[in-house]
Amino acid sequence: xxxxxxxxxxxxxxxxxxxxxxxxxxxxxxxxxxxxxxxxxxxxxxxxxxxxxxxxxxxxxxxxxxxxxxxxxxxxxxxxxxxxxxxxxxxxxxxxxxx
Numbered sequence: 001x002x003x004x005x006x007x008x009x010x011x012x013x014x015x016x017x018x019x020x021x022x023x024x025x026x027x028x029x030x031x032x033x034x035x036x037x038x039x040x041x042x043x044x045x046x047x048x049x050x051x052x053x054x055x056x057x058x059x060x061x062x063x064x065x066x067x068x069x070x071x072x073x074x075x076x077x078x079x080x081x082x083x084x085x086x087x088x089x090x091x092x093x094x095x096x097x098x099x
Contacts, residue, residue, distance in 0.1 A: 002040050003033065010037055011058055013065045018075070022056045023047070032056050034065055035075060042079045044068045048086045 008021040017037035023045070024030045031047035046064045054060075064084070071089045073082040083090040 045081045
């Protein structure tokens with residue numbers, strides 16, 4: 001499911017436009033979710049206890065996008081959410097389906 005335009009922000013990293021939003025689910029540490037702004041594919045879900053004390057800023061999101069790309073996240077491909085917990089890739093996010 002694509003991120004809604006309302007409540008999300010645009011960011012450009014390495015010439016690619018992404019849409020991102022802060023997540024604050026009751027059952028997870030705060031973090032953010034990222035997808036391509038146009039024709040979204042596999043989403044990035046970044047969760048870390050570090051954000052409990054620090055705000056989620058565009059620079060943190062950009063750094064997370066770059067790190068996830070280095071871990072193998074390809075936002076152009078379909079599939080389950082790419083979950084990163086405390087800076088390490090994890091299993092697909094709960095509720096995600098391979099597509």
